[in-house]
Amino acid sequence: MxxxxxxxxxxxxxxxxxxxxxxxxxxxxxxxxxxxxxxxxxxxxxxxxxxxxxxxxxxxxxxxxxxxxxxxxxxxxxxxxxxARQVPSLEQPLSRLTSFSEDMHRRGLSTTSRWLDRTVSVASTREAIHLALSPQDSVSRLSRLRFADGMPLAIERAAIPRRFLDDPLDVEASLYAALDARGFKPVRALQRLSAANLGREEAQLLAVPVGSAALAIERVAYLAGGQPVEFTRSFYRGDIYDFVAELTLG
CATH class of the missing domain: 1.10.10.10 (Winged helix-like DNA-binding domain superfamily/Winged helix DNA-binding domain)
Incomplete structure (x- = not known):
């Protein structure tokens, strides 16, 4: 021009x-x-x-x-x-346990991921507490940058006990699909949301300025028998995501 x-x-x-x-x-x-x-x-x-x-x-x-x-x-x-590109506004209900892929597909958006890390190592103290593990137990770690229609939306860092996922390289697209195929489908989860400002590394991955507002989410997912199967920490872009909860008066 x-x-x-x-x-x-x-x-x-x-x-x-x-x-x-x-x-x-x-x-x-x-x-x-x-x-x-x-x-x-x-x-x-x-x-x-x-x-x-x-x-x-x-x-x-x-x-x-x-x-x-x-x-x-x-x-x-x-x-x-x-x-700048037009940034869509996405509403995410808090009443259903779904994967990122499922959420985006329901909106008609195509999803891709860029793997940042797929390794096996000893669980951290926080992971051991949330996943009811012993200090010497190992976890499969999966860290990735999630895209919808080519736009980076979220950073996810998951830890899975190795008895449920022995090799993190077995996960191709959907973690929940991989767990379901092994008979370990999560049926409920507890999530904690908090406000955060992105540091340099996370901001660069999400293509936003350093210090941008984000939603920091910690999720622990459970099997039907009550065993914790997943501990995930995520950053979602604050300029795109709105999390919505329906409340009723008891």
Missing amino acids: NAEAFPFARGGLGGGATPLYLRLQEAIKGAIASGSLKPLDALPGEREIAQTLSISRVTVRKALSGLVGAGLLEQRQGSGTYV
Whole structure:
């Protein structure tokens, strides 16, 4: 996209007492809202915008930085500034025990995963407590980044007692499907949700700024006989997920 094709270049930014950088931000927001600027469209460079609108590059940089912080634009190192992808809002009910794959498939979204780690090691103290294990017992660990329609949505780190899953490499797509195939289907779970701000590693994996809001979830899933079969710690993107619970008055 060149400067002449910038949706509001011909009309300028108007007058008034509002600071120029705020007027530029409103103009870009309006272009995005009207569809003149579409998701993943590239914006002209700072110099082009400044020359076309007869404003300083400092003003342009301040306006773009604010919109990047608001999630409307994204900047790619060495590439430029782009309109951010439209982020869907997903509601996740808390009343049903389902896997990530099942949740996304019900919404008509295709799921993929990127394995971060699949190993066997001695359970940590927290894992041993939640999974009712002895200190020397081992667990199968599965860590992965979960995508829906190509967008990174969640980081999951699961620990499974080896008597239920001896080899973590046996899990291909769905952990629950692998457990079900072995006769160890979880039937209930306890989840604890808390607010979190993403550190550098998690933010990079989820393609959001460092410090972004996230939902941190700990889940312990149980078999019909009451034995704990899974302890999972996850980070879900806070700009996408809403968890919903139905309450009744007893």
